[in-house]
Amino acid sequence: MKEPASSLLARLEEVRDHFGGEAATFKRELLAALARRRLPDASRVARLHEALVFLRAYPDDERVLETVETMLGRFADRADLRRHRRGLVDSGIAGTEIRFVFYWPTALWLAERWPERLSIDWKEFENRSRLVAFLHLLVPYAETPGLDRFDFPAEEWLGHLKGAEETDAAFLVRRFRALRADSFLRETLYDGLQVPIRLTPGPGGPSRTQAGAPSRIHFQTRPLERDRPDLAKAVRIPPRSVRAVSPREGRKLVHLAREAMVTRGRDLDAFAHADPGAVRLVDCGAGLHFACLEVRPERRLVFEAVYGFLTLKNGVPIGYVLLSSLYRSAEVAYNVFDPFRGAEAAAIYGRALAMAHRLFGAETFAVDPYQLGHDNEEGLASGAWWFYHKLGFRPDDPEVKRIARQELAQMKRDPRHRSSMATLKRLAAETMFYDRAGLREEALGRLDLGNVGLRVSRYLAKRFGADRERGIRTCAEEAAAMLEVGSLAKLARGERVAWDRWAPLVCLLPGVRRWSAAERRDLGRVIRAKGGRHESEFVRRFDDHPRLGAAIRRLAEEEP
Numbered sequence: 272m273k274e275p276a277s278s279l280l281a282r283l284e285e286v287r288d289h290f291g292g293e294a295a296t297f298k299r300e301l302l303a304a305l306a307r308r309r310l311p312d313a314s315r316v317a318r319l320h321e322a323l324v325f326l327r328a329y330p331d332d333e334r335v336l337e338t339v340e341t342m343l344g345r346f347a348d349r350a351d352l353r354r355h356r357r358g359l360v361d362s363g364i365a366g367t368e369i370r371f372v373f374y375w376p377t378a379l380w381l382a383e384r385w386p387e388r389l390s391i392d393w394k395e396f397e398n399r400s401r402l403v404a405f406l407h408l409l410v411p412y413a414e415t416p417g418l419d420r421f422d423f424p425a426e427e428w429l430g431h432l433k434g435a436e437e438t439d440a441a442f443l444v445r446r447f448r449a450l451r452a453d454s455f456l457r458e459t460l461y462d463g464l465q466v467p468i469r470l471t472p473g474p475g476g477p478s479r480t481q482a483g484a485p486s487r488i489h490f491q492t493r494p495l496e497r498d499r500p501d502l503a504k505a506v507r508i509p510p511r512s513v514r515a516v517s518p519r520e521g522r523k524l525v526h527l528a529r530e531a532m533v534t535r536g537r538d539l540d541a542f543a544h545a546d547p548g549a550v551r552l553v554d555c556g557a558g559l560h561f562a563c564l565e566v567r568p569e570r571r572l573v574f575e576a577v578y579g580f581l582t583l584k585n586g587v588p589i590g591y592v593l594l595s596s597l598y599r600s601a602e603v604a605y606n607v608f609d610p611f612r613g614a615e616a617a618a619i620y621g622r623a624l625a626m627a628h629r630l631f632g633a634e635t636f637a638v639d640p641y642q643l644g645h646d647n648e649e650g651l652a653s654g655a656w657w658f659y660h661k662l663g664f665r666p667d668d669p670e671v672k673r674i675a676r677q678e679l680a681q682m683k684r685d686p687r688h689r690s691s692m693a694t695l696k697r698l699a700a701e702t703m704f705y706d707r708a709g710l711r712e713e714a715l716g717r718l719d720l721g722n723v724g725l726r727v728s729r730y731l732a733k734r735f736g737a738d739r740e741r742g743i744r745t746c747a748e749e750a751a752a753m754l755e756v757g758s759l760a761k762l763a764r765g766e767r768v769a770w771d772r773w774a775p776l777v778c779l780l781p782g783v784r785r786w787s788a789a790e791r792r793d794l795g796r797v798i799r800a801k802g803g804r805h806e807s808e809f810v811r812r813f814d815d816h817p818r819l820g821a822a823i824r825r826l827a828e829e830e831p
Contacts (some may be wrong), residue, residue: 276308283322288329288614295331299539302338309351313358315404315523316351320364321610324479328587328611329491336488346480347472363534364735365480365726369470370395371536376543377456378444378468380529385442390431392467393771399425402443402464406432409446414824440468445493468532476538477530477565479588484527486586489558496618502663506628506707511554513563513629521550528581531588535608541579541593544570549804553630555622558585568802573772574720574823575602575632576806593622594631596810598820600714601633606643612653617662628707631810636705638664638718644699656698657690667717668701713820718827721729723776730779746774753777753784754795762799769802780822782803790818 275280283301286294302323310316323339323346330336346352347366359367370392373381381389393399402425406418411431423431426439433442447461516524528542542564549565562581571577572595580592589611591605605623607616627633633643638659646652666672674697681688686794690698700718727758735742747770751759755775762770777783777798793816796803800809813819 274304274563276305276310277315279304279308279318280322281618281708282311284318286808287322287325288495290331290493290495290645291330294819298326298331298335298336302335306338306342306345309349309354311351311800313355315360316349317359317364320346320362320480324564325610325614327483328584328589329444329614330488330585331492332490333466336490343480347478348604362675363477363479365478367475367478368472369477369533370429370467371470371533371535372465372467373533374538374543375447375461376540377529377533377538378440378466379448380543381468381470382444382531384471385470388471388473388476388596389438389440389444390440390471391428391443395467395784396425397812398466402466405460405464409443419675424476440466444477448698469713473824475650477533478536479531482527482534482588483586484560484562484583486558486583488585493573499617499661500621502621502705503669506625508625508628509629510561510622511556514552514554515562516552517548518548521547524550524552525580526566527588528564528579531581531608532592536786537540539579539591539593540567540570542576542581542591545579551805553580553626555626559619559622560586561623561626561668565804565806571769571801571806573724574717576784576810578630578806580623580626582607582623590616590619594627595715596627596631596633596807596818597710597715597813598635598713598718599632600637600711600716601627601631602636602637602639602715603627604639617658619660624705630807632708632814634715635711636664636707637714638703640699640702644695645705647699651695651699653691654690655800656695656703659703662705664705664804666698666701666703669811671698674698684804710727712825718828719823719824722828722830723823723826726779727775732773743771743774746778747771750774750777754791754798755788756792756795756799763802764801767802767803769798769800773798773801780819781825782822790816794819 277555279301282744283298283305286297286301305319308331310319323343326335326339327343330339346364352364352366354368361370363369407415408427410418429439429442433439443466447457450460452460472478484582525545525547526541528545532539532542543565545564551563553563555561560583562583563799564579564581566577575597578594580594581588582590582592589609590605590607595602603623605620616785627636641660642650660675668676674694676695678690704714731739731742740816747759750770750773751757758768759770770784777794783794793812797809797812797816797819800812803809
């Protein structure tokens with residue numbers, strides 16, 4: 272092919288998601304030509320990379336797959352990538368630099384794996400003076416006379432303090448790791464500094480280029496499933512299987528999920544605090560899997576169970592799902608990575624809801640305002656509100672309903688009408704719901720569980736004031752006696768964490784002392800499940816305890 276490289280790239284993008292017939296042959300010809308050509312700018316290099324990653328997730332046949340994998344394996348060595356590397360910063364492409372304000376768990380994860388590649392981006396660091404004030408906490412007391420005497424800037428101080436073979440970022444992270452504080456305090460202090468980090472490329476480092484999990488390949492021989500699913504039917508189709516993976520495979524999947532975030536300038540607590548020993552793989556067929564990542568017991572919320580799911584197509588990360596579940600309901604945050612938006616996004620969303628129904632018994636699904644575009648320009652620009660409306664989601668808020676009716680009437684009069692950004696902002700201000708089996712008031716997004724937390728605060732304040740530690744110890748013993756659990760010393764570590772967190776709530780639950788002995792013992796099992804191996808077991812036990820659910824609901828609905 273004698274066409275310019277830019278023309279070949281445009282033709283590849285046109286045929287990228289065409290399958291069957293001669294499409295595979297044409298793709299191979301274009302790929303072979305592009306492997307030998309240089310592209311003129313960073314934008315086109317990135318576009319070629321995205322086309323390759325897409326074809327790795329949706330290969331026509333073995334020959335296309337082999338060609339794509341070879342090109343991706345050599346992508347960091349392309350002459351055009353090296354030439355335009357500065358324009359590809361933060362692209363996540365192999366051979367390029369990543370710059371981001373990583374939160375503490377991710378900064379530590381990076382420093383443990385690639386310490387020599389981390390450095391502080393001093394030009395972007397706005398809190399340097401705050402860092403200097405922190406140094407007294409990060410070094411031995413013998414060093415404090417120098418800190419008191421010399422007024423060096425932060426960059427110079429770290430140059431004096433770090434080892435000759437250490438980078439400034441690696442030193443800082445290591446000193447925070449050594450800080451005598453619990454993980455929550457350490458994380459709060461580090462994150463408050465907002466340290467901008469540069470991660471330079473190198474062999475084995477995180478990138479989007481070859482990221483993937485081993486998978487049996489499903490070759491794409493028919494058009495992509497672009498139609499919107501009928502959610503009523505889609506939710507009833509269970510996954511093919513849900514399999515617990517080995518700790519070794521779990522570590523690889525957690526690594527892959529965290530890599531997917533790092534290389535896209537994101538951070539997700541459910542991935543950062545995932546337990547490699549409790550990972551499950553959900554098989555939905557046709558090469559589609561969800562890696563189900565469980566949050567460690569000490570990082571779980573008091574009430575709803577939060578899970579992170581990495582979406583995989585033929586082992587390639589194509590997006591993620593963040594899901595909170597309780598009361599047979601689920602709040603679902605759904606994200607599809609470029610370049611997979613517009614491919615099978617709606618169909619895969621239907622699979623995600625079916626997975627939530629299978630794992631948590633969810634009958635009501637909620638989408639929070641951020642996902643719809645509230646304080647989220649990307650969500651607004653994508654028309655997320657109408658995406659969910661077309662799937663069957665509806666708002667509860669009367670004012671939002673009124674605006675939606677007006678917009679629908681105008682669209683009926685003029686099919687070319689599109690909602691303005693101002694209108695989309697008003698629509699996106701409230702949660703939307705899909706009730707699979709009729710309106711359910713007991714659902715996440717409708718219950719204000721913050722009210723319950725405030726009642727706990729007032730209970731502890733009234734009984735114990737500032738001595739909250741004594742309050743937790745006392746409540747833990749009182750709850751153990753009330754629920755007949757025996758000695759708390761027999762609880763596993765995660766179960767004890769959950770017990771201490773739930774104990775004040777047990778003590779103030781209305782009428783709990785009048786419950787039957789079986790109901791009180793079952794409440795004890797609910798709490799222990801909160802700190803168990805799979806938090807989905809807690810959701811199941813909670814939802815199967817009607818008196819507990821009703822009591823929590825009363826606390827949530829009554830303004831303290």
